[in-house]
Amino acid sequence: MEIKVTTRQRDYSIFIEHGLLKKARSLIGEGFNVFIISDDGVDDKWISILLDQYPDSPLFRFNHGEANKNLNTYRDILSWLARNRANRHDVIIGIGGGVVGDVAGFVAATYMRGIRYLNIPTTTLAQIDSSIGGKTAVDLGGIKNIVGAFWQPSLVLIDPETLSTLPSRHVNNGLAEAVKMGLILDEKLFELFEGDYESHLDEIIERSLILKKEIVEQDENETGIRKLLNFGHTFGHGYETVGEGRYLHGECVAMGMMTVLENEEIKERLHKVLQKLDLPESCECDNEKVFSIICNDKKSAADGIDIVQVDEIGKGHIERWSFDRIRRKLG
Amino acid sequence: MEIKVTTRQRDYSIFIEHGLLKKARSLIGEGFNVFIISDDGVDDKWISILLDQYPDSPLFRFNHGEANKNLNTYRDILSWLARNRANRHDVIIGIGGGVVGDVAGFVAATYMRGIRYLNIPTTTLAQIDSSIGGKTAVDLGGIKNIVGAFWQPSLVLIDPETLSTLPSRHVNNGLAEAVKMGLILDEKLFELFEGDYESHLDEIIERSLILKKEIVEQDENETGIRKLLNFGHTFGHGYETVGEGRYLHGECVAMGMMTVLENEEIKERLHKVLQKLDLPESCECDNEKVFSIICNDKKSAADGIDIVQVDEIGKGHIERWSFDRIRRKLG
Numbered sequence: 001m002e003i004k005v006t007t008r009q010r011d012y013s014i015f016i017e018h019g020l021l022k023k024a025r026s027l028i029g030e031g032f033n034v035f036i037i038s039d040d041g042v043d044d045k046w047i048s049i050l051l052d053q054y055p056d057s058p059l060f061r062f063n064h065g066e067a068n069k070n071l072n073t074y075r076d077i078l079s080w081l082a083r084n085r086a087n088r089h090d091v092i093i094g095i096g097g098g099v100v101g102d103v104a105g106f107v108a109a110t111y112m113r114g115i116r117y118l119n120i121p122t123t124t125l126a127q128i129d130s131s132i133g134g135k136t137a138v139d140l141g142g143i144k145n146i147v148g149a150f151w152q153p154s155l156v157l158i159d160p161e162t163l164s165t166l167p168s169r170h171v172n173n174g175l176a177e178a179v180k181m182g183l184i185l186d187e188k189l190f191e192l193f194e195g196d197y198e199s200h201l202d203e204i205i206e207r208s209l210i211l212k213k214e215i216v217e218q219d220e221n222e223t224g225i226r227k228l229l230n231f232g233h234t235f236g237h238g239y240e241t242v243g244e245g246r247y248l249h250g251e252c253v254a255m256g257m258m259t260v261l262e263n264e265e266i267k268e269r270l271h272k273v274l275q276k277l278d279l280p281e282s283c284e285c286d287n288e289k290v291f292s293i294i295c296n297d298k299k300s301a302a303d304g305i306d307i308v309q310v311d312e313i314g315k316g317h318i319e320r321w322s323f324d325r326i327r328r329k330l331g
Numbered sequence: 332m333e334i335k336v337t338t339r340q341r342d343y344s345i346f347i348e349h350g351l352l353k354k355a356r357s358l359i360g361e362g363f364n365v366f367i368i369s370d371d372g373v374d375d376k377w378i379s380i381l382l383d384q385y386p387d388s389p390l391f392r393f394n395h396g397e398a399n400k401n402l403n404t405y406r407d408i409l410s411w412l413a414r415n416r417a418n419r420h421d422v423i424i425g426i427g428g429g430v431v432g433d434v435a436g437f438v439a440a441t442y443m444r445g446i447r448y449l450n451i452p453t454t455t456l457a458q459i460d461s462s463i464g465g466k467t468a469v470d471l472g473g474i475k476n477i478v479g480a481f482w483q484p485s486l487v488l489i490d491p492e493t494l495s496t497l498p499s500r501h502v503n504n505g506l507a508e509a510v511k512m513g514l515i516l517d518e519k520l521f522e523l524f525e526g527d528y529e530s531h532l533d534e535i536i537e538r539s540l541i542l543k544k545e546i547v548e549q550d551e552n553e554t555g556i557r558k559l560l561n562f563g564h565t566f567g568h569g570y571e572t573v574g575e576g577r578y579l580h581g582e583c584v585a586m587g588m589m590t591v592l593e594n595e596e597i598k599e600r601l602h603k604v605l606q607k608l609d610l611p612e613s614c615e616c617d618n619e620k621v622f623s624i625i626c627n628d629k630k631s632a633a634d635g636i637d638i639v640q641v642d643e644i645g646k647g648h649i650e651r652w653s654f655d656r657i658r659r660k661l662g
Contacts, residue, residue, distance in 0.1 A: 008339075071406050075471075078402075082472050088629050110441070112629040113468065113479045137444065140406075141413050148444045149480060298419050298443040 001206065005132060005213050007220050009152040014132060014213070016206060020159040021046060021120065025053040027157060028118060033057065033090040035081060037104040039064040042096045042122055043165035050095055050120070058084045062103075067245060069099045069138050071147065077107045088112045091154070097123035097170075098130040098249060102148070105136030109151030116154045122162040124174025125250055128181075128208040131156050133216045133226075143296060144237050150221055158209075160202060169248070172277040176250030178208045179273055180257060183266070184228045184308065184316030185211050193273045228316045230299065231308035232257035235330075237297060238290035239283040247280065254279040259329060263311050287330040294326055332537065336463060336544050338551050340483040345463060345544070347537060351490040352377060352451065356384040358488060359449060364388070364421040366412060368435040370395040373427045373453055374496035381426055381451070389415045393434075398576060400430045400469050402478065408438045419443045422485070428454035428501075429461040429580060433479070436467030440482030447485045453493040455505025456581055459512075459539040462487050464547045464557075474627060475568050481552055489540075491533060500579070503608040507581030509539045510604055511588060514597070515562045515639065515647030516542050524604045559647045561630065562639035563588035566661075568628060569621035570614040578611065585610040590660060594642050618661040625657055 003014040015027060028034070034057045038047055041064030051059065060080050062073050081092075092115060094104030101119055108117035121131035137148025163171060175193075182190030189207050192200050212229070219226035236256030239247060247255070254274050258281045261267045274281050283290070299305055304322040311317070321329075334345040346358060359365070365388045369378055372395030382390065391411050393404050412423075423446060425435030432450055439448035452462035468479025494502060506524075513521025520538050523531050543560070550557035567587030570578060578586070585605050589612045592598045605612055614621070630636055635653040642648070652660075 071402070071409075075402050078478055079472055082474055082477055082627075085627060087631060089632060106441075110437075110478050110480055112477060113466070113481055135444070141410055143413055146413055146443060147409055147441050149441055150444055296413075296416060300418060301420060 003209060003213055005152075006217055007134065007152050009134065009150070009220070010154065012152060012154050012156065014156040014158065014209060016158040016160070016202075016209070018159065018161050020157050021049050021162065024050060024120065024157055028091070028093075028155065033086065034093055035084065035086050035090060036060070036093045036095065037077060037100060037107070038095045039068070039097075039100050041065070042100070043162075045165060046095065046122055046162050050093070064097075064099065065245065066099060066139065066144075066240075066249075069103055071138055071140060073103055074107060074138050077103065078111055081107070081111050086111065086115070088115050091116045091118055093118045093120060095120040095122060097121065097126045101126055101130050102135075102137050102145070105134075105151055105153070106138055106148050109136050109149040114151065117151060118155045118157070119153045120157045120159070123166055124163060124171050124205070125177060126174070127158050127160070127163075127205050128174050129177040129212060131158070132209065132212055134220065142241055143293075143298075144241055146298060158205070160205065163201075169278070172279055173248040173250035175204070175277055176254045176279055178204050179270070179277070180229075180231050180253060181208045181211050183257065183270070183310050183313055184231045185215075185314060187314035190269075190273075190313050193276070194269070197276075227306055227318055228308055230306075231310065231316055232260060234294055234297060234299065234305060234307055234326075235259040235290070238293040239285060241293045242285045242289045243283070247283070251280050252283075255281060255283045258282060260307060261310060266310060266313060269313070291327050291330055295323060334540060334544055336483075337548055338465065338483050340465065340481070340551070341485065343483060343485050343487065345487040345489060345540060347489040347491070347533075347540070349490065349492050351488050352380050352493065355381060355451065355488055359422070359424075359486065363447075364417065365424055366415065366417050366421060367391070367424050367426065368408060368431060368438070369426045370399070370428075370431050372396070373431070374493075376496060377426065377453055377493050381424070395428075395430065396576065397430060397470065397475075397571070397580075400434055402469055402471060404434055405438060405469050408434065409442055412438070412442050417442065417446070419446050422447045422449055424449045424451060426451040426453060428452070428457045432457050432461050433466075433468050433476070436465075436482055436484070437469055437479050440467050440480040445482065448482060449486045449488070450484045451488045451490070454497055455494060455502050455536070456508060457505070458489050458491070458494075458536050459505050460508040460543060462489070463540065463543055465551065473572055474624075474629075475572055477629060489536070491536065494532075500609070503610055504579040504581035506535070506608055507585045507610055509535050510601070510608070511560075511562050511584055512539045512542050514588065514601070514641050514644055515559045516546075516645060518645035521604075521644050524607070525600070528607075558637055558649055559639055561637075562641065562647050563591060565625055565628060565630065565636060565638055565657075566590040566621070569624040570616060572624045573616045573620045574614070578614070582611050583614075586612060586614045589613060591638060592641060597641060597644060600644075622658050622661055626654060
């Protein structure tokens with residue numbers, strides 16, 4: 001399946017197919033050098049399949065985890081590119097989860113003021129959500145994604161086979177974003193989770209991707225409708241930062257959705273889905289700290305912060321909440 | 332005088348007027364916090380005039396010089412913004428020369444994936460050339476401008492009064508870029524330097540700016556005609572890097588133009604202008620090292636590098652030179 005994405009920065013294709021990784025090179029094309037960036041959270045099997053197609057390409061692999069999504073890793077990769085004489089006609093391939101995509105994408109956005117970036121997401125989180133949209137970033141001083149750029153990929157290759165080596169906790173982590181997509185945009189998608197979702201994984205990925213693509217095309221730089229995608233993320237980022245690695249991103253989004261939801265009926269339906277996915281629903285953490293992180297969020301304004309709310313499944317909307325209201329909601 | 336610039340990223344105005352700095356705030360507007368970035372090469376006088384208008388705004392001042400245009404300074408400024416809780420509605424003002432503009436602009440391009448950037452250039456180099464065009468960058472591992480982004484300012488304020496505290500070497504350094512503009516695009520501008528140029532400084536700045544604006548509007552991301560602006564810069568960057576701070580940027584461009592020019596008549600006329608401006612014409616440096624830097628330039632391709640040549644004043648053109656030809660030219 002090919003999904004074509006049109007953005008102001010550039011147009012590109014997302015290919016989704018079982019076994020796609022084995023024919024990556026034929027889709028990527030020739031005539032330039034390739035620099036592969038990954039982390040040690042990605043199973044060697046998938047790196048090998050790519051390296052077999054690019055035996056002479058340099059590989060940079062950093063330690064996995066959000067803690068390494070920082071300016072040190074960023075600088076190390078830039079230095080590696082320079083040492084290996086990467087030029088502006090060359091291409092960066094990021095193969096891995098959301099952290100790899102964020103870091104490798106930010107490197108591609110800024111090395112020589114921007115070179116081509118190809119993304120091969122290998123986790124549900126990255127396949128469903130972070131691999132498209134062009135958001136790249138690293139963390140700094142405990143603040144998530146505070147430094148980054150909008151940089152659209154030139155190609156995204158999704159091989160659902162790569163999920164076969166992913167621990168179930170990580171599979172479910174990514175599915176939290178698909179649940180979110182259902183709640184804000186697509187009732188049918190949410191209902192898939194209320195049934196036998198495991199036999200509909202491909203459909204869930206494709207449906208989520210197409211929704212995300214449509215949002216990104218309408219609002220590349222997140223000034224309007226794209227803000228809906230932040231459902232659960234304002235509190236979620238707080239939990240993620242305060243949790244210091246204890247929770248994965250999607251787990252924090254799950255807890256963030258439960259915190260922010262005010263419609264009891266929807267909350268009950270979400271609760272059942274999260275139980276099924278073994279996702280946490282409330283955070284064991286210092287709410288004072290979470291509140292401080294939220295106030296510091298890059299989305300906050302002087303008088304509060306835009307919060308996404310869902311009163312009817314498939315129809316998210318945005319409300320401006322005061323900091324007082326946010327503090328009270330944390331309990 | 333107001334020059335309106337239209338780019339794909341955003342439209343903005345450049346104001347040029349003697350005494351403009353004193354009324355900066357009225358042009359900048361209200362409703363956001365302002366973060367001022369400068370270096371210690373800028374006379375305190377100009378910083379004070381700005382701070383008088385923004386008494387509560389934080390100021391970050393780093394040590395001047397190309398050597399500090401690096402990822403450490405970049406990180407320090409980002410951390411300072413985060414500590415001071417700058418948000419995406421706030422504004423960065425860079426006041427200073429080309430280095431301040433490059434660093435502050437790159438910070439603005441990437442802090443929270445991009446916030447507004449206002450530039451107050453205080454050197455001839457920055458007023459004539461680097462303050463518009465949206466190129467931002469820092470150096471890494473001895474390679475100039477290897478990391479950066481295209482990020483257009485939201486406003487540029489040029490107060491020629493600020494040149495009154497600039498050492499004459501720095502005044503002439505910037506004028507080298509205007510001489511370059513004349514050679515590639517505007518015979519009349521070049522001829523101003525053959526006459527009493529000092530009484531035409533305002534005209535030289537305005538004329539250069541308008542030329543640059545037209546080029547940038549046509550070719551924001553330097554894929555075509557904008558490459559002409561690199562006249563003298565391929566060899567110039569080599570001299571600048573190998574010189575390790577001994578030469579200023581414009582001085583290197585002057586030497587670079589003399590190296591690359593093949594029309595003897597034009598070379599003789601340029602020689603006379605450079606003498607008048609007390610600008611160097613040939614580099615006392617290790618040509619082997621210069622060659623290695625050029626090969627590593629981000630503009631180089633597998634089979635050589637695009638070089639700007641001038642056979643008729645006001646009409647630059649681009650030629651692809653092999654690395655052999657470049658090596659021979661260095662002598």
